[in-house]
Amino acid sequence: MDRRDFLRRALGAGLTVAAAGALGLTLYDPKGPSAAGPALPPVKLPDFSLKAQAGRMAVVRGHERVAALQAGFKALGGLETFIHKGDQVLIKVNAGFATPPSLGATTNPELLHELIRQCLAVGAQRIVVTDNPINDPQSCFSLSGIGQAVQSAGGALALPLERYFRPTTVEGARLIRDWPVLHGPFEGVTKVIGLCPVKDHHRSGASMAMKNWYGLLGGRRNIFHQDIHTIIAELAMLMRPTLVILDGVVSMISNGPTGGSPDDLKATGTLIISTDQVAADALGATLLDKTPADLPFIGQAAALGLGRADWRSLKAAEVSL
Amino acid sequence: MGIVTVRRVSQVFFFAWFLWFCLVSSLGEHYWQLRGWPVNWFLQLDPLAALGSLLASGSLYAGMAWALLTIALTAVLGRFFCSWVCPFGAMHHFLGWLAGWRLGARQRVERNRPHAAQAIKYYLLLGLLAAAGGQVLHHLAKLPLGLGSVSGWLLLLAILAACAALGVRRLWPQPRQALLAGLGLLALMVGLSLWASPGEIIGATLQTGLLDPIPLAQRSINLLLLPALDAASGQLWVAARHYQGAWLIALVFMAALLLNFIVPRFYCRFICPLGALMGLLGHWALWRVGRREAKCRGCQLCEVSCEGACEPFHHLRASECVLCMNCLDTCRDSQMTYATRRSAAGEQPLPDLSRRGVVLSLVSGVAAVPALRLGGVLGPNWSPALVRPPGALAEAQFVERCLKCGQCMRVCPTNVLQPAGLELGLEALWTPTLNMRIGTSGCQLNCVACGQICPTAAIRPITLDEKRGLGAFAKAGPLRLGTAFVDRGRCLPWAMDRPCIVCQENCPVSPKAIITREVYGVLARARVKAQEGQTVRLTGADLPPGRLGTGDYFLQAAGGGPTNRQRISGNGADHVKLPPGEGWQPSPGQEVELVVRLQQPQVDASRCIGCGVCEHECPVSGLRAIRITAENESRSAKRSLLL
Numbered sequence: 001m002d003r004r005d006f007l008r009r010a011l012g013a014g015l016t017v018a019a020a021g022a023l024g025l026t027l028y029d030p031k032g033p034s035a036a037g038p039a040l041p042p043v044k045l046p047d048f049s050l051k052a053q054a055g056r057m058a059v060v061r062g063h064e065r066v067a068a069l070q071a072g073f074k075a076l077g078g079l080e081t082f083i084h085k086g087d088q089v090l091i092k093v094n095a096g097f098a099t100p101p102s103l104g105a106t107t108n109p110e111l112l113h114e115l116i117r118q119c120l121a122v123g124a125q126r127i128v129v130t131d132n133p134i135n136d137p138q139s140c141f142s143l144s145g146i147g148q149a150v151q152s153a154g155g156a157l158a159l160p161l162e163r164y165f166r167p168t169t170v171e172g173a174r175l176i177r178d179w180p181v182l183h184g185p186f187e188g189v190t191k192v193i194g195l196c197p198v199k200d201h202h203r204s205g206a207s208m209a210m211k212n213w214y215g216l217l218g219g220r221r222n223i224f225h226q227d228i229h230t231i232i233a234e235l236a237m238l239m240r241p242t243l244v245i246l247d248g249v250v251s252m253i254s255n256g257p258t259g260g261s262p263d264d265l266k267a268t269g270t271l272i273i274s275t276d277q278v279a280a281d282a283l284g285a286t287l288l289d290k291t292p293a294d295l296p297f298i299g300q301a302a303a304l305g306l307g308r309a310d311w312r313s314l315k316a317a318e319v320s321l
Numbered sequence: 322m323g324i325v326t327v328r329r330v331s332q333v334f335f336f337a338w339f340l341w342f343c344l345v346s347s348l349g350e351h352y353w354q355l356r357g358w359p360v361n362w363f364l365q366l367d368p369l370a371a372l373g374s375l376l377a378s379g380s381l382y383a384g385m386a387w388a389l390l391t392i393a394l395t396a397v398l399g400r401f402f403c404s405w406v407c408p409f410g411a412m413h414h415f416l417g418w419l420a421g422w423r424l425g426a427r428q429r430v431e432r433n434r435p436h437a438a439q440a441i442k443y444y445l446l447l448g449l450l451a452a453a454g455g456q457v458l459h460h461l462a463k464l465p466l467g468l469g470s471v472s473g474w475l476l477l478l479a480i481l482a483a484c485a486a487l488g489v490r491r492l493w494p495q496p497r498q499a500l501l502a503g504l505g506l507l508a509l510m511v512g513l514s515l516w517a518s519p520g521e522i523i524g525a526t527l528q529t530g531l532l533d534p535i536p537l538a539q540r541s542i543n544l545l546l547l548p549a550l551d552a553a554s555g556q557l558w559v560a561a562r563h564y565q566g567a568w569l570i571a572l573v574f575m576a577a578l579l580l581n582f583i584v585p586r587f588y589c590r591f592i593c594p595l596g597a598l599m600g601l602l603g604h605w606a607l608w609r610v611g612r613r614e615a616k617c618r619g620c621q622l623c624e625v626s627c628e629g630a631c632e633p634f635h636h637l638r639a640s641e642c643v644l645c646m647n648c649l650d651t652c653r654d655s656q657m658t659y660a661t662r663r664s665a666a667g668e669q670p671l672p673d674l675s676r677r678g679v680v681l682s683l684v685s686g687v688a689a690v691p692a693l694r695l696g697g698v699l700g701p702n703w704s705p706a707l708v709r710p711p712g713a714l715a716e717a718q719f720v721e722r723c724l725k726c727g728q729c730m731r732v733c734p735t736n737v738l739q740p741a742g743l744e745l746g747l748e749a750l751w752t753p754t755l756n757m758r759i760g761t762s763g764c765q766l767n768c769v770a771c772g773q774i775c776p777t778a779a780i781r782p783i784t785l786d787e788k789r790g791l792g793a794f795a796k797a798g799p800l801r802l803g804t805a806f807v808d809r810g811r812c813l814p815w816a817m818d819r820p821c822i823v824c825q826e827n828c829p830v831s832p833k834a835i836i837t838r839e840v841y842g843v844l845a846r847a848r849v850k851a852q853e854g855q856t857v858r859l860t861g862a863d864l865p866p867g868r869l870g871t872g873d874y875f876l877q878a879a880g881g882g883p884t885n886r887q888r889i890s891g892n893g894a895d896h897v898k899l900p901p902g903e904g905w906q907p908s909p910g911q912e913v914e915l916v917v918r919l920q921q922p923q924v925d926a927s928r929c930i931g932c933g934v935c936e937h938e939c940p941v942s943g944l945r946a947i948r949i950t951a952e953n954e955s956r957s958a959k960r961s962l963l964l
Contacts, residue, residue, distance in 0.1 A: 100767070135761065135765055135934075136559075136734045136761040136762050137560075139348070139734045139735070139765055139767075142348075142349070143767055159559045161559060162559075163555070202826060203820070203823075203826060220942055222823040222938055223940040225822065225823050225940065226813065226821055227871050227873070229872035254832075256826075258827065260766075261832075296871065296872025300870075
């Protein structure tokens with residue numbers, strides 16, 4: 001080995017030792033990882049309710065959904081009371097199952113079409129329709145007729161893409177803590193409307209306006225069924241909507257919430273529009289021949305100050321078609 | 322434009338179509354989704370898929386008749402498919418070129434020398450076809466038993482005559498041997514017919530799809546490349562797609578591609594059974610590559626980029642030539658032609674195949690079927706984990722048709738259809754099975770996409786009415802894939818006194834196939850100390866404060882009963898609150914119980930269709946507390962469950 005060769009090798013070996021040492025010391029971790037991953041800053045959904053319109057409610061008795069919706073808004077002083085020019089409106093439908101609209105397990109597409117049309121007519125800038133359904137999302141939106149209704153009415157459909165979910169904590173809640181919630185479609189949104197049918201539900205008693213927000217949860221949300229009434233009440237804490245529209249024109253009275261047969265449906269002829277989702281559910285319960293006391297989540301939500309279980313005290317505008 | 326340029330355009334054109342058909346196999350309304358695109362076209366053009374399924378099943382299903390076009394063209398033109406159409410061939414062609422682009426001419430000629438191993442693909446082909454031909458053999462073996470009829474005799478005579486005609490040239494000079502051979506054949510057939518029980522042992526299994534390049538490429542792109550690429554872009558699916566055991570598919574696919582760096586077109590030359598079939602089909606091809614004159618300058622440039630290793634410079638291995646036309650392009654003297662005349666340098670129709678090798682591969686193929694089935698996979702030891710998609714044929718018929726192409730798994734909107742792994746048997750490898758834990762929601766009630774796309778009707782193209790048992794199918798009832806079984810040791814309401822019934826909620830059948838029985842589970846016993854208004858103070862109880870007012874918990878008199886029970890509306894460590902109103906009220910000193918109301922799920926097997934939504938949704942996220950196995954599936958009467 002000559003001197004030149006020795007120097008070259010010594011330099012190379014020195015650099016190798018220095019590089020390995022530097023890298024090792026920089027990344028040296030004497031403790032090892034902790035049990036929990038790094039905590040993400042919790043995010044919150046904004047409050048979309050209008051304080052000036054608290055406790056408004058219209059009850060329309062009739063069997064034509066489109067006419068009922070029009071009559072209901074008229075009784076409340078027009079949709080422009082709630083939706084203003086330039087508003088970006090998110091409509092949370094119930095698209096839970098990949099079943100045709102005739103089976104009534106999902107939001108009625110004609111009613112949705114009319115709602116989008118009316119929102120645009122009063123000057124809404126953009127309409128987003130979303131849900132994180134139980135069955136395959138694309139199949140749900142396409143088979144339920146919701147996708148088609150959104151497209152033809154001029155709204156936009158937001159599929160529940162994985163990147164749309166962010167860990168969320170609801171203040172004062174016991175269950176919704178650091179849980180993935182559908183946030184993406186709410187980007188820029190100023191008003192939120194919940195639009196869903198009245199359905200039988202074996203575990204909770206009924207699936208209505210408050211339960212509809214279940215479709216904002218991601219992850220393995222089914223574990224919440226262990227404490228169904230609490231989660232429904234917490235969903236009402238998570239989402240304070242501008243309006244809820246509860247479609248009891250036809251209700252699913254048995255085999256819910258999937259239904260599957262026209263025999264599971266009954267014409268109950270009632271459409272409820274309200275800024276108070278607890279009151280809407282309390283009235284909706286009667287369509288399933290239940291009382292609010294049969295559904296503990298109504299009492300829990302009322303106790304949390306999220307609305308009134310005694311819907312009659314709201315002095316709803318009642319219209320018959 | 323030279324012939325080679327035209328060939329490249331053709332390869333790119335068909336490769337692009339192939340990728341496009343893989344891409345558009347999604348349900349939806351966009352032009353880049355299923356809008357009547359002929360997504361099975363390449364599989365249907367594949368003569369090996371057609372011949373294999375025809376041998377095994379005895380029929381040529383619908384679109385598979387496209388293979389006749391390929392057969393006709395191959396018979397006249399030679400193996401044009403390999404270098405002009407085959408998308409897998411195009412990939413090998415490109416990679417082989419990439420591997421050799423810095424090599425000199427001499428080294429490249431060396432890589433393209435014919436190799437004795439090129440015979441392997443013929444042996445593979447014969448073995449695979451023999452395994453698929455078990456049914457034919459079975460009919461032949463049964464023949465002597467059917468000799469009571471005139472047609473039976475006629476058939477037997479026809480076969481003997483055919484054998485005699487084939488053997489006459491060789492055996493005519495030795496009449497005694499000819500007689501012995503004939504008698505031997507007859508004895509063999511009689512023996513087989515007496516010994517062979519029908520069905521299970523001598524049967525057909527279609528395994529061509531393991532190596533057939535079209536199903537292989539289709540499966541690899543469908544189940545590997547598209548999901549991997551979409552995981553990054555998220556354009557095709559809402560949720561990331563998963564395919565169980567994809568590593569094995571990847572191993573085969575990557576090995577096939579990377580072997581090009583050892584020998585270009587390694588797969589095409591040594592393994593491809595479709596190439597072998599086309600080599601045989603082109604035996605009498607009218608046009609062939611060949612040399613114009615017996616003498617040329619001898620530069621061997623014609624072999625520098627010979628794709629098939631068919632040695633056009635010496636004497637052409639006609640069956641190995643893939644019509645890449647490179648030799649026509651590289652020859653400076655225009656010695657190489659594609660013409661009707663024989664090559665002036667001489668021809669050899671096939672590589673050297675030994676008779677022993679041929680017999681061995683045929684026998685191995687036939688023997689493979691009993692070897693695969695003696696474990697009883699089609700009999701008493703069938704796997705209940707193998708849950709087939711709706712409309713799938715009975716298992717013995719299913720394995721006669723399934724190409725393992727993965728089209729059904731590609732189109733399935735929920736991703737529940739999965740390639741079966743080795744644990745479900747070698748015969749079932751990469752055939753469709755349902756894994757309820759993967760995907761968005763089990764087998765969707767209103768979907769029949771898999772049967773509509775299946776190129777060979779291994780999954781029949783059923784209608785929604787047939788699947789759901791509506792209309793004309795009302796009497797037959799819905800198709801059942803299996804049955805849900807509740808694992809009471811894992812189910813929350815059964816094993817842990819926790820309310821749940823997510824499975825019942827999601828059951829899509831009306832009336833539901835999951836019923837519940839109401840039970841009040843005792844959590845604690847206590848004695849009433851005092852009652853102050855709605856508050857009941859207890860002794861002997863240590864309650865979790867604020868946790869019992871959820872609507873699921875009740876206070877009842879010891880022993881219980883519907884008339885002496887009240888729902889708890891709130892609690893502290895030593896007291897509970899009851900709602901105001903009428904009904905049972907505890908009295909001081911009374912023994913009481915704190916109970917939880919449970920609805921325990923139970924499956925009504927007469928209504929369960931085995932769709933697996935319950936298993937998918939079960940909150941016990943690992944080994945689910947309700948699981949589907951194939952018992953009671955409609956396709957097999959032997960597996961029925963109920964009286």
